[in-house]
């Protein structure tokens with residue numbers, strides 16, 4: 001029997017872990033015990049870099065990651081996290097219809113088998129006062145997670161001085177005024193309690209986050225074809241369901257925030273256009289620098305441009 | 314003094330100077346850089362994005378430098394409850410055993426630390442947004458190697474003392 | 487398996503460096519589970535991936551500088567001026583100051599180094615018995631864990647919030663819940679200090695405004711430190727994680743540059759001495775990461791808990807066993823590993839037995855706090871032994887009365903949920 005050990009930052013008892021365990025049990029049953037899983041939740045195996053190292057030496061066979069965390073081994077995964085590029089769920093869906101397969105292939109080339117991506121939702125700006133203009137953020141303290149190179153480059157280009165702090169400092173930072181503004185999807189903001197420290201949310205996606213489960217291709221290729229198919233079917237379904245339910249969770253979370261008295265404000269159209277233009281020139285530059293595949297990047301931009309072009313009769 | 318002991322004495326002094334210099338330089342940089350983000354932020358400037366990572370790497374380097382220095386002073390944290398109540402000669406014998414144990418453990422840690430560092434170099438892990446991470450990771454095998462060496466000399470010293478004691482007083486029992 | 491464990495324990499008792507013993511345990515664990523020993527370095531390298539550790543060298547250095555300067559003397563004079571008229575006054579101040587300090591530094595043993603180095607000579611100077619002083623300082627190292635904004639409190643909140651059984655709890659509630667239990671520990675220990683020193687005939691000082699003014703003027707550079715740290719955090723100037731940097735820099739500026747109590751060669755010596763201790767502590771932390779990892783890999787915490795769960799029938803029995811389990815856990819694991827490892831496993835079960843998730847957090851941390859001074863892996867005991875150059879057995883003996891008092895308060899905290907939940911409702 002092959003035991004596949006998987007690490008994740010998701011805590012034991014979370015929905016993500018419960019679902020994954022149930023799926024793993026189903027696979028063990030369907031493969032007559034030839035494939036078994038062990039999950040290590042709560043980040044006990046260390047951060048994503050440690051987990052990747054442990055996969056390399058064979059202590060672990062897989063992990064659950066955000067796409068940004070896997071970008072070190074597969075730079076193309078940055079493409080779904082391009083800041084201020086996708087303007088709505090529809091736009092990212094449109095690109096995903098074609099590019100999910102491309103990114104899965106890129107990940108496979110990097111030595112990892114994945115069964116699909118689950119959206120964590122659109123991160124939106126939130127702060128104490130309504131933010132309608134990016135121009136107005138200059139001089140305010142905006143939190144950015146450590147190591148987010150793309151986000152950092154775009155913020156610098158927008159003239160914003162980002163503040164990097166450990167995620168555990170964000171809540172007290174917001175309370176004490178060390179931070180003014182954070183970006184998070186509504187459901188994430190509620191889980192981290194950030195919603196208790198902000199009053200207004202700007203209703204436009206800053207970036208999209210995705211999660212995935214990646215398994216060491218060396219182990220996956222050892223399984224017989226039928227078992228590989230079983231894993232693909234079961235985990236593929238799980239990831240698709242997560243993708244759908246996460247979107248609903250985010251919608252529910254947004255409604256809950258409104259019910260709690262937070263306001264959603266619309267960004268100023270002209271200013272947003274300017275910010276998107278700045279972001280575009282930054283991501284163009286990062287594509288030239290090879291932070292991700294340039295051809296794929298240009299293809300995504302042209303897909304989006306075509307989608308935005310007014311329909312011709 | 315023989316030429317050889319003069320030589321080893323000089324080497325020892327050079328080693329000490331490097332060690333102390335490393336510690337003082339690391340701590341000075343750590344003090345200055347850990348306060349830098351606060352200062353920069355409050356005048357509206359942005360800190361370098363890799364500063365936090367650099368600080369943490371410095372903590373690792375400091376760990377190794379401090380641990381090597383602690384070995385030189387034979388000043389590692391121990392629970393020597395049993396050893397303290399033993400008679401002098403038995404204590405010396407015990408020291409020989411624990412010294413050897415420490416040498417073996419540190420040598421194994423150094424060996425696998427070197428393998429780890431090589432793997433990371435091969436894989437091309439980056440730190441600070443562009444520098445090869447193995448440069449900093451080398452501190453692990455290097456540090457454990459130095460500690461192993463330190464305890465090897467303790468082992469030799471204590472073994473010699475034990476044997477000469479046995480020769481002088483005859484074997485116990 | 488048991489034989490190698492005993493052999494390692496024997497080596498530790500015979501005086502092998504603790505880090506080497508823990509490393510050997512980790513190596514054998516990896517070997518036993520057929521895992522490449524490079525995993526040891528992967529875990530050790532997590533020192534460079536754990537942001538909270540930065541506070542350790544900074545606070546340690548600040549503590550060494552403070553203790554080498556005239557600050558301990560000035561602190562004694564100041565506290566004497568304010569409560570010297572009260573028997574046991576300095577001991578009570580030592581407890582309160584340590585609690586405050588730990589709340590900000592997250593109970594990493596730093597309190598003993600930074601404040602203990604200052605309080606231990608002051609206590610002895612004020613006429614307290616050596617063993618009492620040693621026990622007090624070693625104990626006060628973990629006191630304050632229950633007071634906001636201690637990192638373990640925040641971490642518990644973050645871990646618990648993501649479990650389905652406690653999704654609604656807020657970190658502010660946990661902060662509130664910690665206040666009364668934390669005060670209970672403080673008061674109980676203070677009463678013990680008064681009782682233990684009832685025959686202590688240190689001359690009682692007279693209360694005098696002139697003396698208070700003079701003492702304040704003398705400590706004019708030390709008094710602002712807590713104000714700057716607290717004010718800076720709550721005024722949004724810097725984050726809790728940056729308090730150590732501010733403290734260290736302030737101390738260097740005040741004691742070295744302004745007061746000039748420490749000359750450059752002395753400063754160099756302090757740098758080396760303090761970093762020797764930091765190396766000694768962090769190399770153990772790094773190896774503990776690896777040994778904890780081998781235990782996680784082998785499912786040891788889960789199995790331990792499954793065993794307990796199989797023998798529980800009601801809530802009271804559950805709480806009794808929980809205490810036993812957590813005390814045992816605190817004796818072998820560090821608080822951060824225990825938090826991320828065990829909270830997610832016990833939380834759903836505890837909620838199933840009708841334990842409030844916030845109450846559980848306070849129980850958990852109170853038990854872990856005692857774990858800092860429970861042999862064999864009582865980190866604060868080792869640090870005290872190391873810092874004050876006393877045999878570990880002397881430290882065990884010295885902390886014993888304090889340990890039993892804290893144990894009594896932990897039981898009260900466990901069986902009286904109101905203590906934790908009163909301020910919430």
Ligand code: NA
Pocket residue numbers: 583584585586587588589597626627628629630
């Ligand atoms: Na304390």
Ligand code: NA
Pocket residue numbers: 816817818819856857858859860861862863864865
């Ligand atoms: Na303990």
